[in-house]
Amino acid sequence: MEGRRTLDARERILATVDSIPRGSVATYGQVAREAGLPGRARLAGRALRGLGKHTRIPWWRVLGAGGHVRVGGAARSEQIRRLRREGVAVSASGRVDLELCGWRA
Numbered sequence: 001m002e003g004r005r006t007l008d009a010r011e012r013i014l015a016t017v018d019s020i021p022r023g024s025v026a027t028y029g030q031v032a033r034e035a036g037l038p039g040r041a042r043l044a045g046r047a048l049r050g051l052g053k054h055t056r057i058p059w060w061r062v063l064g065a066g067g068h069v070r071v072g073g074a075a076r077s078e079q080i081r082r083l084r085r086e087g088v089a090v091s092a093s094g095r096v097d098l099e100l101c102g103w104r105a
Contacts, residue, residue: 069094
């Protein structure tokens with residue numbers, strides 16, 4: 001039964017991320033809350049980490065607390081590139097102003 005609950009949680013997280021509109025961002029914690037999983041920000045991160053390179057789920061719209069890009073390596077550059085392509089201003093340090101671009105679910 002535990003495996004089924006985890007699958008349901010992952011599906012809810014992915015559905016929540018899929019509903020973030022273009023040009024908006026959310027934090028891992030916000031995604032977890034909106035998916036009915038308050039306090040499970042790390043679970044949201046794990047659900048997104050498992051996505052393939054060509055997924056249609058907009059993983060790049062999810063940031064760490066405070067609006068910081070939290071992925072590393074090539075994924076970091078890709079996330080920043082995709083956000084900027086959607087019109088989201090990302091600072092040189094990888095931060096997005098949540099007041100300006102934060103998703104209001």
